[in-house]
Amino acid sequence: MKRESLAKIHSLLLQWGKDNFRYYPWRETKDPYKILIAEILLHRTRADQVVPLYQKFTLRFPTIRAIVEADIDEIKELLASAGLFWRIDLIYRMAQDIESDFNGRIPEDKQDLLSLPGVGNYIASAIRCFAWNHPEILVDTNTVRITGRIFGTKVNDGSRRQKQFLLKMEELLDRENPADFNFALLDLGSKICLSREPLCEKCPISSFCKSAFQKKI
Ligand code: SF4
Structure with missing residues (x-):
């Protein structure tokens, strides 16, 4: 796509995004810890269901250290009510790894993030983009569908793993304002x-x- 067209898409989309921004508490922070917790809770769970959980969780456990020092039963009590059983162990193990390997700080490096339990490509990219504004593409069903439509490319289940398709997503990304x-x-x-x-x-x-x-x- 021509550079001028991309620039126009970016400015139109940024303006539209500003006017139609969906407010969620995890979108109002740059704290990588809170973004990490939100992304884990959001996996296969509706955002409106996650809001109260996220608020309770980050209030009770404002840092990785708070999770490490907590009794796992307390985490269970908080998350089990929403049926998020598999995430309890995951969050606990992840917090322990971050505490021991990264001194309690969420790593900024992509490979370091990917080394954490439960952190795949989407979550690692979302943390880097929304916390530090790194130019990361976010590959999910919606973004793949939109990219395919804009470029007139048919998408299927394998598109998100195809190099050519990912290059289209990279091409579309606004590298000046990746988070917005x-x-x-x-x-x-x-x-x-x-x-x-x-x-x-x-x-x-x-x-x-x-x-x-x-x-x-
Ligand atoms: S297909 Fe999607 S991206 Fe393309 S014009 Fe319609 S709504 Fe916009």
Whole structure:
């Protein structure tokens, strides 16, 4: 895509993202610890369900050290009510690793993040992007769908692992404003570029999208 088109997409998307920003408590912090906890809780769980849990959890355990020093039963009590059983052990083990290997601080390095239990590519990239504004692509169902539509590329289950497709996502990323860009892209996927019936007439970037207003996309 031409450089001018990309620049226009970035500015349109950033403005739209600002006007349509979905407020969640983990979006109002740059604290990598809080972003990490939010991302783990958000895995396969609705954001509105996560909000009260996240607030209770980060209030009771404001740091990695607080988790390490806590009784695991207390963590169980907090998370089990929401059915988040598998995350209890994970958070406990992860906190212990961060305490012992990184002196209680969330590492900024990608490989260090990926070495932690339960931290995959998406969570590592989200922490680096939202806490430190590193230019990271966030590869999930929504962002893959939007990218495929913008470039007019068919997507399937394997797209997120294909180098060519990931290069398209890298091309689309606003490297000057990665955090705001990614928030906007996630919000666009949730409000406008819907899976079944995208609302192209309301889309800020429809003039740059190869799939805009097509019946079958
Ligand atoms: S124009 Fe339509 S298909 Fe393209 S990104 Fe916007 S909502 Fe999605």
